[in-house]
Each structure stands twice: as C-alpha cells, then as structure tokens.
Amino acid sequence: MATDTKPPFDAADPLGIDDLLSDDDRAVRLTVRHWAHERVLPYVAEWYEEGEVPGIRELARELGSLGALGMTLTDYGCAGASAVQYGLVCLELEAADSGIRSLVSVQGSLAMYAIHRYGSPGQKERWLPSMAAGETIGCFGLTEPDHGSDPAGMRTFAKRDGADWVLNGRKMWITNGSVAGVAVVWARTDEGVRGFVVPTDTPGFxxxxxRHKGSLRASVTSELVLDDVRLPADAALPEARGLGAPLSCLSHARYGIVWGAMGAARTCLDTALAYARTREQFGKPLGAFQLTQGKLADMAVELHKGVLLALHLGRRLDAGRLRPEQVSFGKLNNVREALEICRTARTILGANGISFEYPVMRHMANLESVLTYEGTSEMHQLVLGKALTGLDAFRG
Structure with missing residues (x-):
C-alpha cells in the first residue's frame, strides 16, 4: 500500500506557497515579522488614533539595520536583496500597518531608487549610505495639489539662474516629507521635466x-513648499530627463504595494478567522454558519491568489522581465481584492469591526489610500486597456 506523502492542510498557507520560497526568503520574512511584532504591533493602534508616530526616526534606523531600506539596490550600504525578498518584507510590514510599509517604500523604491538610478556618483556617495542606514529619511515630490494622476500638468518650475537652479512650486500628499533630510523633487524646466536632489534645510524649502487624515494616520504626510529654493547645478539628477524617469520610480514602488496589500488582507483574514472560531451567536460559533464559512473561503482564495500573483511578478522582476503593465495588473488586482477582504472581515466582526481594539477598520481605511496612491484603480485599468487594445483612452 502506497504511503501518503501529502503534507497536512495548513490554513495559513493553503496552497503551499512556502514551498516556492528559499530558506533565505523565509529567513528574511521571519526577521521582519519578528521586528514588526515587537516594534510596531503593540503601539500602532495608538499611533493611528493619535495621528502621530513617536520615534519615527528611530524606527527608520532600525529598519536600516535590518537592511530593509533600498534593499534591492546594490553598493552604497544597500543589501542587494532579491525583489521577492523585498516583496516579503513589504507584506510583513503592511500586515502591521500600511503606514510603516509606506515609510520603507518611499525611502527605498522612490527616493533612493531615483538617486541610485539617475544620480551622479557624487549624489550617490553623499546620500545613499546614510539613507540605507536610516540616518537620513527621504521623500519624493511629484504629486501636486491640482495634478495627481496627470503629472505632466505639474506647475512646479525650475529655472536656471547663472550656474544655479531656482525652484518654485508646491507638492502634495508627500510621505515622509516633514521628517525628511532630503527630497527628490520633480519640476518642469525649459529643457523638459527634471529631477532635483534637495536638502530639506535649503532656504525656501x-x-x-x-493633518486631519482619515487614513494612513500612522504615517507622516506633508505638503512641500518651494519658494525660490536655490540649488547648485549639481543638484539636478543628470540621467533623469522627461516624465519617464519619475514614472519608472513609481513602477518600482507599485511592485512593493502588490505584496504589501496582501499583508493588510492577511491580518484581516486572520482576525476574522479567530473571531469566527470563538464568537458565539444562536448557540454556536460564527464560523459554524454556512454564510460565514463562505465569506472566509472567498477571502482565503483571493488572498492566496494575490500572493501567488505577487510572487510571480517578483520572479519576473528578478529575471529582468517585469513590464510596467504587469505591475499595473498586480496593483489593480491585489489592492482591490485586499480592500474587499478587509470589508468582508469587518462584517464578520459585526459592530466590533469598527473598534480599534481590532485592526480591521484601521487596515480598511489605510487601503483606501493605497487604492489611490501610486496610480488609482482607474489609471491602472487604462494602462491595461491600452495594452490590450492598442488604443490610448487617457485623455478621451
């Protein structure tokens, strides 16, 4: 008689996705999971309710010591990790809170990536080592008050004045802005769109x-004001010309969101499962009712499908084969499904679902921001629509 070698069913990993990860992948994930459990989870509900993150600079330094900042970049103190490992880190951080994952995404995938990809050797030497260590926090200034999904309409302008550049304008919804030591700012010039590395102690910045956010409250969000900010000629990113440069940074950041959203969804599913097993109504646990089991099954299906999608995209990125349209595919699906998982979890918790004693409402509100930033669902639908039809509907 043949021996049954199938492993037991694992409710936390029903598809056996862990079999697709290396020992190093799992070790990175476990390290960050432990850090988040010790340094974020005991405090994040209070941070969220108060709208403040005390000690954010210390958290950044700790994340730097873990190698989580700019972790897929090479040299300059960066870890040179795989895209899959970075994705697993994003998932574990967002399982704690989207705001903490946003700190890491903006630092590494936007600010550091822009300098690493488009900067001069001097800019890289000056900024990247301290950013990788978390000693210097960075932000990325592209979105403006009147130009979100259409960055081509930006009004921030940089003009030459002798050997210098002078920047004027405003940026909006900038993560890390108020605690940043350096800002990567994008502006129109007479030569097209250019990127600038701006120390935040520069006069006029x-x-x-x-304040008064209903989402991402455990995250620093700021406006950037540039009032005759004078910069030397070497503040411009020499390799960044045109909108393609900032858009490539956004694609890099969106990849992390594909993973991160699944972290928020996982926490909400885990919370709903634990609640359904113990909360009794009509003489039996909620989890014993068919309607509840149907909800839990659908949530698990979409969660683990999303993780498989994220892993597939990560493997393509590591192989140098990931296209921007594929990132849009992942961001559109995974954030949309993560939000639905969180909303369904809220229904299982009933009135308790709106209490900050549980993490569900916090994750649900956070994902409303994640749904919008780095490209709204509508914009990613249009990216895919154009790829499928060959027709551009962005301005139609």
Whole structure:
C-alpha cells in the first residue's frame, strides 16, 4: 500500500506557497515579522488614533539595520536583496500597518531608487549610505495639489539662474516629507521635466504636515513648499530627463504595494478567522454558519491568489522581465481584492469591526489610500486597456 506523502492542510498557507520560497526568503520574512511584532504591533493602534508616530526616526534606523531600506539596490550600504525578498518584507510590514510599509517604500523604491538610478556618483556617495542606514529619511515630490494622476500638468518650475537652479512650486500628499533630510523633487524646466536632489534645510524649502487624515494616520504626510529654493547645478539628477524617469520610480514602488496589500488582507483574514472560531451567536460559533464559512473561503482564495500573483511578478522582476503593465495588473488586482477582504472581515466582526481594539477598520481605511496612491484603480485599468487594445483612452 502506497504511503501518503501529502503534507497536512495548513490554513495559513493553503496552497503551499512556502514551498516556492528559499530558506533565505523565509529567513528574511521571519526577521521582519519578528521586528514588526515587537516594534510596531503593540503601539500602532495608538499611533493611528493619535495621528502621530513617536520615534519615527528611530524606527527608520532600525529598519536600516535590518537592511530593509533600498534593499534591492546594490553598493552604497544597500543589501542587494532579491525583489521577492523585498516583496516579503513589504507584506510583513503592511500586515502591521500600511503606514510603516509606506515609510520603507518611499525611502527605498522612490527616493533612493531615483538617486541610485539617475544620480551622479557624487549624489550617490553623499546620500545613499546614510539613507540605507536610516540616518537620513527621504521623500519624493511629484504629486501636486491640482495634478495627481496627470503629472505632466505639474506647475512646479525650475529655472536656471547663472550656474544655479531656482525652484518654485508646491507638492502634495508627500510621505515622509516633514521628517525628511532630503527630497527628490520633480519640476518642469525649459529643457523638459527634471529631477532635483534637495536638502530639506535649503532656504525656501518647507514641509508642513497634513493633518486631519482619515487614513494612513500612522504615517507622516506633508505638503512641500518651494519658494525660490536655490540649488547648485549639481543638484539636478543628470540621467533623469522627461516624465519617464519619475514614472519608472513609481513602477518600482507599485511592485512593493502588490505584496504589501496582501499583508493588510492577511491580518484581516486572520482576525476574522479567530473571531469566527470563538464568537458565539444562536448557540454556536460564527464560523459554524454556512454564510460565514463562505465569506472566509472567498477571502482565503483571493488572498492566496494575490500572493501567488505577487510572487510571480517578483520572479519576473528578478529575471529582468517585469513590464510596467504587469505591475499595473498586480496593483489593480491585489489592492482591490485586499480592500474587499478587509470589508468582508469587518462584517464578520459585526459592530466590533469598527473598534480599534481590532485592526480591521484601521487596515480598511489605510487601503483606501493605497487604492489611490501610486496610480488609482482607474489609471491602472487604462494602462491595461491600452495594452490590450492598442488604443490610448487617457485623455478621451
């Protein structure tokens, strides 16, 4: 008689996705999971409710010591990790809170990536080592008050004045802005769109925080104000010309969101499962009712499909084969499904679902921002629509 070698069913990994990960992948994931459990989870509900993250600079340094900042970049103190390992880190951080994952995404995938990809040797030497260590926090200034999905309409302008550049304009919804030591700012010039590395102590630069948010409250969000900010000629990113440069940075950041959204969804599913097993109504646990089991099954299916999609995209990125349209595919699907998982979890928790004693409402509200930033669902639908039809509907 043949021996049954099938492993037991694992509710936390029903498809056996862990079999597709290396020992190093799992070790990276476990390290960051432990860090998040010790340094974020005990405090994040209070941070969220208060709208403040005390000690954010210390958190950045700790993340730097873990190698989580700019972790797919090479040299300059960066870890040179795989895209899959970076994705697993994003998933574990967002399982704690989207705001913490946003800190890491903006630091590494936007600010550091822009300098690493488009900067001069001097810019890289000056900024990347301290950013990789978390000693210097960076931000990325592209979005403007009147130009979100259409960055080509930006009004921030940089003009030459002798050997210098002078920048004027405003940026909006900038993660890390008020705590950043350096900002990568994109502006129109007479030569087209250019990127600039702006030390935040430069006269004329300010970053007032944005208050009264209903989402991403455990995250620093700011406006950037540039009022005759004078920079030397070597502040411009020499290899960044045109909108393609900032858009390539955004694609890099979106990849992390594909993974991160699944972290928020996982936490909400885990919370709903634990609640359904113990909460009794009509004389039996909620999880014993067919409607509840149907919800839980659908949530698990979409969660683990999303993780498989993220892993597939990560493997393509590591092989140098990931296209921007494929990132749009992942961001569109995974954030949309993660939000639905969180909303369904809220229904299982009933009235308790709106309480910050549980993480569900916090994750659900955070994902409303994640759904919008780095490209709205509508924009990613149009990216895919153009790829499928060959017709551009962005301005139609």
């Amino acid at each position: 300010s970053a007032p925080p944005i």
